[in-house]
Amino acid sequence: MLILYARLFWTFFQIGLFGFGGGYAMLSMIQGEVINRYHWLTMGQFTDIVAISQSTPGPIGINSATYVGYISLVNAGHEHYWGFLGSFIATFAVVLPSFILMILISKFLMKFKNHPAVEETMQGLRPAVVGLLAAAALLLMNSENFSSPGVYPWQFWISIGLFFFAFIAQKIYKMSPILILVLCGIAGLLLF
Amino acid sequence: MTDIKTNTDKVNALSKESNSASSNSLWTLFLTFSHIGLFTIGGGYAMIPLIQRKVVEEKKWVSDEELVDLMAVAQSCPGIFAVNISIFIGYKLRKTPGAIISTLGTCLPSFLIILAIALFFQQYRENIYVEKIFRGIRPAVVALIAAPVFRMAKTAKITRYNMWIPVMAALAIWLLGVSPIYVILLAGLGGFAYGQYVKD
Numbered sequence: 511m512l513i514l515y516a517r518l519f520w521t522f523f524q525i526g527l528f529g530f531g532g533g534y535a536m537l538s539m540i541q542g543e544v545i546n547r548y549h550w551l552t553m554g555q556f557t558d559i560v561a562i563s564q565s566t567p568g569p570i571g572i573n574s575a576t577y578v579g580y581i582s583l584v585n586a587g588h589e590h591y592w593g594f595l596g597s598f599i600a601t602f603a604v605v606l607p608s609f610i611l612m613i614l615i616s617k618f619l620m621k622f623k624n625h626p627a628v629e630e631t632m633q634g635l636r637p638a639v640v641g642l643l644a645a646a647a648l649l650l651m652n653s654e655n656f657s658s659p660g661v662y663p664w665q666f667w668i669s670i671g672l673f674f675f676a677f678i679a680q681k682i683y684k685m686s687p688i689l690i691l692v693l694c695g696i697a698g699l700l701l702f
Numbered sequence: 703m704t705d706i707k708t709n710t711d712k713v714n715a716l717s718k719e720s721n722s723a724s725s726n727s728l729w730t731l732f733l734t735f736s737h738i739g740l741f742t743i744g745g746g747y748a749m750i751p752l753i754q755r756k757v758v759e760e761k762k763w764v765s766d767e768e769l770v771d772l773m774a775v776a777q778s779c780p781g782i783f784a785v786n787i788s789i790f791i792g793y794k795l796r797k798t799p800g801a802i803i804s805t806l807g808t809c810l811p812s813f814l815i816i817l818a819i820a821l822f823f824q825q826y827r828e829n830i831y832v833e834k835i836f837r838g839i840r841p842a843v844v845a846l847i848a849a850p851v852f853r854m855a856k857t858a859k860i861t862r863y864n865m866w867i868p869v870m871a872a873l874a875i876w877l878l879g880v881s882p883i884y885v886i887l888l889a890g891l892g893g894f895a896y897g898q899y900v901k902d
Contacts, residue, residue, distance in 0.1 A: 528883045529780045530890075531854075534847060536782075538875065539882045546879055558836050561843045562819055567740050568812025569749070571782035576816040584824060594817060601813055605805060608781030612789035613801060615775060623775050627894060630901075632778055634867070634893020636858035638885055640851060641871025647848035648876040655840040669841040676845035687846055691839050698838015699831060 514586060515599055517548065522575055522603035529604075531639030533570030538646035540574055550582040554654040565688045575604040668701050726763065726795045728803045734761060735788045735807030742784070749784045763791055784808055 521543045529536040537560060544550050551559075559581070563573035579600030580593040622628065656673070657665035672694050679685040734756050742749040750773070757763050764772065776786035785808055792804030826832045860868060867889065874880040 524883055526781050528886045529782070530778075530886055532777075532783050534850065535882075537847065542875065542879075542881045542883070547881070554840070557840045557843050558823075560847070561836070561839045562816070562823070564843070564846065566812070566815050566819065567742060568815065569739070569742075569782045569784045569808070572785070572809050572812045573816050576813050577820055580817065580820045581824075590821060590824075593820070597813065597817055597820075601809060605782070605785055605809060608779070608785050609789055609801065609805060611779055611781070612776075612786055613793055613798065615779070616790060616793045620775070623771075626897065628778070630897025631890045631894040633897065634889040634891070635886065637860055637864050637867035638871045638889030640855050640858050640860060641868035642875065642882050642885065643847065643854060644851050644868060644872040645875035645882070647844055647851065648872065650844040650847065655844055657837075665837070669837075672838060673841040673845045676842035677849055680846055680849040681852075690842055690846065694838045694842035695835040696838070698836070699834045702834045702837050 511583075511586075511588060511592065514583065515596065518579055518582060518596055518600050519603045521548070522579075522600045523606060525575075526604040527607040529571065530635050531642065533574075534646065535639045535642045536571045537574065538642040538649075540578060541646060541649055544578055544582070551578065551585055552654065553650065553652055555581060555585075557650055557655050561691055565691050571604060572601060575600040665702060668697075672697060725761065728796060728799060730761075731792055731795065731800055732803050732807040735792070735804045736811050738784065738788070739808040740811040749787075753784070753787060757791060763795055 525536060525539045525543065529539055541553075541556060545553060545556055559574055559577045560570075563570045563577065566573060576597045579596035579598070582600075583593040583596040584590065656669040659666040676690050676694060679690050680687065738749060738752050738756055742752055754766075754769060758766055758769055772787060772790045776783055776790065779786055785805055788804040788808040789801045792800035792802070794800075796803070823832075855868065858868075871885045871889065874885060875882055
């Protein structure tokens with residue numbers, strides 16, 4: 511269990527340190543480390559966590575770190591209270607790099623913010639962050655979230671329909687994400 | 703009679719003093735940032751208007767121009783945007799203790815809410831209705847992540863000349879299972895090296 515805590519800390523510390531481009535881009539890192547590398551949770555569980563993080567108050571990065579910290583311990587067969595400690599460690603670890611960096615910047619680096627080297631580095635980072643976001647969406651398009659057309663065609667096509675509904679509602683009609691999630695939840699309850 | 707008057711005067715003077723002292727006390731910092739943390743749903747950039755109202759208009763801790771500068775730096779740094787901003791402002795007002803308290807304020811409401819939900823959800827996961835609801839929600843979550851990709855591509859100034867960067871990044875992560883951490887490191891170093899050695 512100590513090893514799990516140490517890994518949680520190190521993983522979320524790295525996510526906090528390299529998490530450029532905000533919460534959504536961070537999701538792709540959480541996916542990469544927590545699911546693909548360590549298998550602490552399944553892709554389906556991860557999607558549920560994202561849904562809950564999006565529809566509850568607070569930054570998505572904090573919400574998902576707290577949730578993953580808890581679930582990782584519970585999935586490994588530990589009691590709830592050990593899960594609370596996991597939440598605390600993951601949340602603390604994801605904030606710690608920001609904390610150190612921001613204070614260093616406040617102290618020393620504010621005057622370098624227009625330095626050409628900073629702008630050059632950002633010119634490589636910004637496009638890559640878009641790729642990270644696209645990868646997060648692509649990785650989530652799997653049978654766990656959409657079911658499979660061969661086995662459960664009804665569920666699969668309903669899922670595809672809900673996907674396009676949510677995409678259009680968000681992109682074209684600028685509907686609030688929470689309303690979209692609530693409507694799709696009701697649809698799920700009635701149709702599946 | 704005079705006693706009462708001097709007493710009220712004293713009280714007035716006291717409350718004035720505590721008002722000016724409390725306008726940037728650690729407790730006020732905590733309350734302000736926990737308010738910001740509690741009342742923004744959807745995270746990150748949805749917080750900007752509230753941060754502006756609280757920190758610039760109500761508390762006058764920083765000016766509008768200063769906040770724009772801070773946001774630019776916070777945006778180009780790794781980490782959670784709202785947390786980065788709260789560390790900057792907390793540090794500016796009360797040095798390291800201020801930074802700790804403002805970070806705590808931003809994180810604590812989400813932390814407690816998520817813990818409560820996690821505990822609750824874990825118990826009802828197997829429930830057939832909860833499962834149906836989340837089966838409906840999952841495709842929508844994927845859409846909500848996919849939708850901002852194109853808008854982000856616009857703000858990141860993707861042209862046909864640098865389009866290969868996001869495409870390669872996405873394919874490497876999606877198909878080859880490369881960790882996004884390496885992709886970010888490589889992209890940052892690549893941008894720096896290109897600017898230093900190739901551009902001129």
